Amino acid sequence: MTERIPCRSADCRVTILPRTAEKTGGYCMPCVQNRERLEREEFIRRNRRDVNLYEGITDPVEILKIMCERRVPDPLIRYTAYEKTAEELYASLSGADAERMQAYAAELISEDELDITEDILLSLVCFRGIHVHDCLPALIGKGRYYPGILFRQAPSAIRDFLLDQVEKDAENRNFLLLALAWVGDEAVAVRFNQWRETPPVWAGELYVPPHRYSLEAGWVLNGEGSRSDLFYKECRTFEKGTPSGVEPAALFGETGEICRGCGNKLTVLFDLDLKHPSLRFLDMEGERLKIATCLSCTCYDFLFTDIDGKGGSGWSRYNPVPAVSPVQEEGGPPDAGERPALRFSGKERGTYYAAVWTQEPAVASQVGGHPTWIQDAAYPDCPGCSAKMTFLAQFSWEDADDYGEGITYAFVCKDCQVAATHFQQT
Numbered sequence: 470m471t472e473r474i475p476c477r478s479a480d481c482r483v484t485i486l487p488r489t490a491e492k493t494g495g496y497c498m499p500c501v502q503n504r505e506r507l508e509r510e511e512f513i514r515r516n517r518r519d520v521n522l523y524e525g526i527t528d529p530v531e532i533l534k535i536m537c538e539r540r541v542p543d544p545l546i547r548y549t550a551y552e553k554t555a556e557e558l559y560a561s562l563s564g565a566d567a568e569r570m571q572a573y574a575a576e577l578i579s580e581d582e583l584d585i586t587e588d589i590l591l592s593l594v595c596f597r598g599i600h601v602h603d604c605l606p607a608l609i610g611k612g613r614y615y616p617g618i619l620f621r622q623a624p625s626a627i628r629d630f631l632l633d634q635v636e637k638d639a640e641n642r643n644f645l646l647l648a649l650a651w652v653g654d655e656a657v658a659v660r661f662n663q664w665r666e667t668p669p670v671w672a673g674e675l676y677v678p679p680h681r682y683s684l685e686a687g688w689v690l691n692g693e694g695s696r697s698d699l700f701y702k703e704c705r706t707f708e709k710g711t712p713s714g715v716e717p718a719a720l721f722g723e724t725g726e727i728c729r730g731c732g733n734k735l736t737v738l739f740d741l742d743l744k745h746p747s748l749r750f751l752d753m754e755g756e757r758l759k760i761a762t763c764l765s766c767t768c769y770d771f772l773f774t775d776i777d778g779k780g781g782s783g784w785s786r787y788n789p790v791p792a793v794s795p796v797q798e799e800g801g802p803p804d805a806g807e808r809p810a811l812r813f814s815g816k817e818r819g820t821y822y823a824a825v826w827t828q829e830p831a832v833a834s835q836v837g838g839h840p841t842w843i844q845d846a847a848y849p850d851c852p853g854c855s856a857k858m859t860f861l862a863q864f865s866w867e868d869a870d871d872y873g874e875g876i877t878y879a880f881v882c883k884d885c886q887v888a889a890t891h892f893q894q895t
């Protein structure tokens with residue numbers, strides 16, 4: 470057996486073969502690698518320089534172009550972050566600058582930079598609230614029919630093309646149906662209604678009937694076969710910070726009632742002052758709307774509460790009582806009573822500002838507007854009248870806590886005075 474010798478590092482107990490010692494000057498391989506790593510880090514520390522790509526640039530379009538450039542990571546360069554986020558820049562673009570940005574996206578399509586294009590177009594649609602129809606022909610030319618929201622209210626020529634394509638393009642049918650749902654005009658409603666009455670031959674290949682794709686764009690066919698929206702156009706938002714005093718939209722109030730599913734206390738997720746100017750758009754009868762829920766049980770299913778316009782909210786007879794009490798999953802929502810550091814700003818923003826989850830709006834919590842689905846759209850059926858319930862508000866757990874995850878959504882049926890909540894996460 471060859472004799473092993475100890476590594477020369479003072480605090481290392483590894484022994485090595487003489488052959489290794491000859492090569493490394495008496496050190497074990499981990500010690501050699503560790504020294505090399507430290508030397509590399511020291512080299513980077515001494516030679517790294519700060520690079521500010523935004524220096525002297527004031528044009529927001531030029532700044533956004535730099536932000537979305539692809540850059541090969543270089544350990545010797547530390548890029549200075551711009552003082553504003555892309556979201557803030559997009560939200561404040563003038564109409565002319567938004568058009569310049571769309572023109573830039575069009576250039577990128579011809580260069581096949583479709584992922585960057587997608588990010589720019591989604592930012593324009595969500596944060597700036599504009600249509601990006603000028604880019605649609607080029608996207609279609611590349612066989613790219615998503616994300617559907619880019620097609621919102623697209624002109625009739627594009628709609629007719631999609632209606633034709635969806636019949637013959639099996640590979641892209643899912644995307645084409647989503648795009649059509651977002652076009653969402655009368656002709657689409659007519660076609661969806663025809664499919665509802667007589668399902669097309671290809672309907673069996675889909676997970677949901679084709680007319681149900683409308684839900685992803687926030688609408689449903691009513692009894693007459695035309696479009697009914699399931700959300701409010703107006704949208705009012707929250708902001709980070711501790712609430713001070715009474716707010717027109719308060720979060721996480723207490724209620725004495727106990728969840729009959731699990732025995733935990735119910736939480737008033739939203740407490741809304743219906744007479745407040747910033748919330749009158751909800752057009753709900755009464756003065757005060759409270760939506761209570763069990764933060765645990767709503768992770769598993771829709772949870773219904775009976776509401777009134779006087780601040781009452783209680784366990785609804787429509788909830789099935791589970792046979793086995795559910796157990797709160799680890800990583801699920803925190804306990805009720807921990808008030809989130811989020812307050813209602815009452816600021817208005819575009820209907821679709823937070824509609825695309827992957828655009829990561831700084832604050833997703835809102836009253837009104839289009840919901841931010843993390844998974845598939847999930848509007849509950851009202852247990853009273855079986856109609857789809859309207860989206861009213863959402864609370865994003867990420868807004869209030871760095872480790873928070875997921876969104877809790879609230880819905881109402883005004884006719885039946887029933888509210889529902891639902892939770893989604895990745």
Ligand SMILES: [Zn+2]
Binds near residue numbers: 476477482497
């Ligand atoms: Zn060693």
Ligand SMILES: [Zn+2]
Binds near residue numbers: 731733766
């Ligand atoms: Zn419960």
Ligand SMILES: [Zn+2]
Binds near residue numbers: 852854855856887
């Ligand atoms: Zn109802």
